Amino acid sequence: MKLGAIEAGGTKFVCGIGNEQGEIFDRVSFPTTTPEETMEQVIRYFKEQDVEAIGVGSFGPVDLNKNSSTYGYITTTPKPYWNQYPLLGELQKHVNVPLGFDTDVNAAALGEAEWGAAKGLASCVYVTIGTGVGAGALVEGKLLHGLLHPEMGHILIKRHPEDHFEGRCPYHRDCLEGMAAGPAIEQRWGKKGFELEQTDKVWEFEAYYVAQAVTNLVYMLSPEKIILGGGVMKQKQLFPLIRGHVRDMLNGYVQKREVAEGIDDYIVPPGLGDNAGLSGALVLAKQELERA
Incomplete structure (x- = not known):
């Protein structure tokens, strides 16, 4: 599997490419500025990659209820410009693959349980x-x-x-x-x-x-x-x-x-060091692909 991973943090977004064994082949990071600037760089990165699914671990609070009208949103964050931002929806507009979504720290816990x-x-x-x-x-x-x-x-x-x-x-x-x-x-x-x-x-x-x-x-x-x-x-x-x-x-x-x-x-x-969140996002991607 070729999987994409996003660790969406309040300070920076880290994007990477890896596989179902947790190997990370490539990673880049962008400062978290405005949603428009940050997401433009994220989308450009993944448009150049042929991934089967992408996992997203995001800073929050976020809406994780798939039955909610605001599923995939960053909700009541004090982070300027990101309040009530449809992170997952914006990604779906440009990348036509299954998307897994959770908090950045849940993703890190998942990565540590899988490989750390x-x-x-x-x-x-x-x-x-x-x-x-x-x-x-x-x-x-x-x-x-x-x-x-x-x-x-x-x-x-x-x-x-x-x-x-x-x-x-x-x-x-x-x-x-x-x-x-x-x-x-x-x-x-x-x-x-x-x-x-x-x-x-x-x-x-x-x-x-x-x-x-x-x-x-x-x-x-x-x-x-x-x-x-x-x-x-x-x-x-x-x-x-x-x-x-x-x-x-x-x-x-x-x-x-x-x-x-x-x-x-x-x-x-963390057993995975600074890769815990990105590795967990790979697990989210793998799980979403298996469900698709």
């Missing part, structure tokens, strides 16, 4: 912490949907006792994204995260917030693996801090070996 850190498992959660915070979940072999789709980036968390930053989420101020996303780090400390690598308190605050989210995910979804990706999580010192906080927060309540003894292999970085 959660390979062979029936459940996992993929959390990305970067420009925003989002999470996708695979539960008993199926991507989690519902009234909308998982919006775990906006869960409510307790404030660190020493943190007086008000939070920057336009909806909730001090939700997880408002306190832990890359822009929150920069606004709180006046520098980007990579410039603060040696400032311990930055990462103590960050780990405290991410660990609360992870602890809640353990309780709510009981995943077999939790994968933490995104630009912020490239600060490797975060993983041991987060694991330690999670163990403390669980406080012995979850008596499973994976948490009690094997937490280093339970809370992990």
Whole structure:
């Protein structure tokens, strides 16, 4: 199979060509500017490729209900110009192949379950912490949907006792994204995260917030693996801090070996690295082609 993949992010769109084994043969990226400019480049790329299907993992919120009049739309995003944009419909106008569609983080979870850190498992959660915070979940072999789709980036968390930053989420101020996303780090400390690598308190605050989210995910979804990706999580010192906080927060309540003894292999970085989302989009394309 020759499959197309789109990881539609709020900062950039990554497009690629691969196959059903997860091999990626070609990839390009374009800045996410206006829909007209960005989609023109996406469509031009795929018109030059002879693919059998395309999978799209998109930033959101998105409408995943195939019976809805706005299926395939990016809906109430604060991203300028993209509110209520018919992403899938615009692609369908120009590319006559089956199209799979889901959130970017659901796609990443799917890719990690197929070929990455959660390979062979029936459940996992993929959390990305970067420009925003989002999470996708695979539960008993199926991507989690519902009234909308998982919006775990906006869960409510307790404030660190020493943190007086008000939070920057336009909806909730001090939700997880408002306190832990890359822009929150920069606004709180006046520098980007990579410039603060040696400032311990930055990462103590960050780990405290991410660990609360992870602890809640353990309780709510009981995943077999939790994968933490995104630009912020490239600060490797975060993983041991987060694991330690999670163990403390669980406080012995979850008596499973994976948490009690094997937490280093339970809370992990993406096995596919920066290709998790694009690889997941290949799986979406493959599944849609099989359904067609």
